Amino acid sequence: MKENTRCVIAGAGPGGAMLALLLAHRGVAVTLLEMHKDFDRQFRGDTVHPSTLEILDQLGLAEKVHQMPHSKVYGPSFNTSKGLFQPFDLRRLKSKFPYILLIPQAKFLELITSEAARFAHFQLKMGANVCDLIRENGTVRGVRYQTSECEGEVRALLTVGADGRHSRIRHLAGIEPVKTSPPMDVLWFRLPKLEAAADPGSGLMGSFRGGRILVVLDRNDHWQVAFVFPKGQYQQVKAAGLEAMKRGIVELEPRFAQHVDSLRDWQQFTLLSVESSLCPRWHQPGLLLIGDAAHVMSPVGGVGINYAIQDAVVAANLLAKPLLDGRLEERHLTEVQRQREFPTRFIQGFQAMMQKHLLEPALASNQTTIQVPAIARFLVRVPILRDLPPRLIAYGIKRVHVDG
Ligand SMILES: Cc1cc2nc3c(=O)[nH]c(=O)nc-3n(C[C@H](O)[C@H](O)[C@H](O)COP(=O)(O)OP(=O)(O)OC[C@H]3O[C@@H](n4cnc5c(N)ncnc54)[C@H](O)[C@@H]3O)c2cc1C
Numbered sequence: 001m002k003e004n005t006r007c008v009i010a011g012a013g014p015g016g017a018m019l020a021l022l023l024a025h026r027g028v029a030v031t032l033l034e035m036h037k038d039f040d041r042q043f044r045g046d047t048v049h050p051s052t053l054e055i056l057d058q059l060g061l062a063e064k065v066h067q068m069p070h071s072k073v074y075g076p077s078f079n080t081s082k083g084l085f086q087p088f089d090l091r092r093l094k095s096k097f098p099y100i101l102l103i104p105q106a107k108f109l110e111l112i113t114s115e116a117a118r119f120a121h122f123q124l125k126m127g128a129n130v131c132d133l134i135r136e137n138g139t140v141r142g143v144r145y146q147t148s149e150c151e152g153e154v155r156a157l158l159t160v161g162a163d164g165r166h167s168r169i170r171h172l173a174g175i176e177p178v179k180t181s182p183p184m185d186v187l188w189f190r191l192p193k194l195e196a197a198a199d200p201g202s203g204l205m206g207s208f209r210g211g212r213i214l215v216v217l218d219r220n221d222h223w224q225v226a227f228v229f230p231k232g233q234y235q236q237v238k239a240a241g242l243e244a245m246k247r248g249i250v251e252l253e254p255r256f257a258q259h260v261d262s263l264r265d266w267q268q269f270t271l272l273s274v275e276s277s278l279c280p281r282w283h284q285p286g287l288l289l290i291g292d293a294a295h296v297m298s299p300v301g302g303v304g305i306n307y308a309i310q311d312a313v314v315a316a317n318l319l320a321k322p323l324l325d326g327r328l329e330e331r332h333l334t335e336v337q338r339q340r341e342f343p344t345r346f347i348q349g350f351q352a353m354m355q356k357h358l359l360e361p362a363l364a365s366n367q368t369t370i371q372v373p374a375i376a377r378f379l380v381r382v383p384i385l386r387d388l389p390p391r392l393i394a395y396g397i398k399r400v401h402v403d404g
Pocket of ligand 1: 010047299305
């Protein structure tokens with residue numbers, strides 16, 4: 001099957017789906033290709049930050065996401081040697097949405113793609129695995145894909161690689177990300193809510209002990225838990241066995257003593273091999289990378305989804321008109337990278353600092369609680385300074401708006 005469109009996007013994650021919706025909204029013909037047959041896959045994070053909520057509000061979708069089953073997080077609380085430490089509180093933001101909304105990513109993607117499907121010039125092909133780039137005279141002119149039934153090609157003025165951290169498009173384009181290795185890996189899993197058992201609390205909580213960190217998110221009907229351990233120790237953690245893992249969880253959060261009985265299989269855990277990377281170049285003639293394909297974010301602050309969506313908004317703002325006019329040039333793609341690279345570098349620098357000063361010492365320590373430096377405790381009490389971390393987590397260094 002051979003088709004033509006203005007923009008073909010590989011990957012219907014948060015970045016690709018949002019870009020498709022925004023371009024379709026502006027009248028641009030878009031085809032979105034997703035290799036999976038549905039959105040219901042392994043856990044990949046469910047955080048929707050204030051900046052994304054404001055973008056959804058601009059699109060008239062904020063009410064719809066709030067109608068989905070959700071919970072809200074206002075900021076983390078850490079158990080430390082000197083009691084509970086709250087590094088920031090999103091309620092201090094001047095925003096209609098001063099919180100992180102937690103909704104299942106599959107539901108979020110279904111909403112975005114079903115909104116895009118209201119436009120006749122939008123097409124979504126599920127189960128379409130992009131396997132090659134079409135090039136003509138040094139310019140990318142579309143992609144070849146395979147489904148379980150057929151092979152096809154979509155030709156387009158612009159091809160977007162929004163196909164995540166292991167991006168095939170990036171590989172085919174020969175673009176190599178520059179990687180840095182954060183000091184930890186994470187195992188994500190769920191625990192049930194038990195009526196008779198004591199609750200660890202609500203919101204986002206963190207505990208540190210013996211070189212391990214436990215992060216707990218309240219998801220209304222279950223607990224979403226991250227077990228953080230030093231990089232490269234997954235095989236060691238697994239070899240120690242499930243019973244040792246459960247003991248480790250209970251040492252960090254004794255109130256989970258009964259909840260851990262629900263853990264019976266390693267299949268219940270999703271490994272996040274933590275990395276941080278940035279591509280030196282996000283584009284070639286006819287081709288643009290966005291989201292994780294261009295930059296993988298460390299999980300500090302849970303901003304990966306947010307940054308993919310902000311890339312999509314900036315790309316749509318800058319590219320919709322040249323695409324509609326059929327006059328897309330590489331300078332337009334250069335401008336997308338120019339506007340997004342600095343905010344990405346900046347937040348990656350902030351994440352690296354948090355990793356170095358907070359997480360690395362905690363992961364290397366055998367102590368039973370973490371010590372927060374006195375300077376950090378002082379800074380979160382200074383009125384002007386205490387507003388900076390929530391703004392940084394919520395928006396990054398620049399608020400992004402949908403044009404038009
Ligand atoms: C276990 C885990 C937990 C995470 N937790 C959080 C969190 O709490 N908060 C947060 O903000 N971020 C989190 N992240 C990171 C977050 O998932 C990403 O930063 C974000 O999803 C990036 O969006 P994206 O659209 O760029 O890429 P992705 O979400 O990775 O989407 C890429 C899409 O492309 C598709 N695809 C891949 N190859 C092809 C191909 N050849 N052809 C067609 N389609 C293809 C994939 O199936 C996928 O749907 C987590 C990641 C993992 C792995």
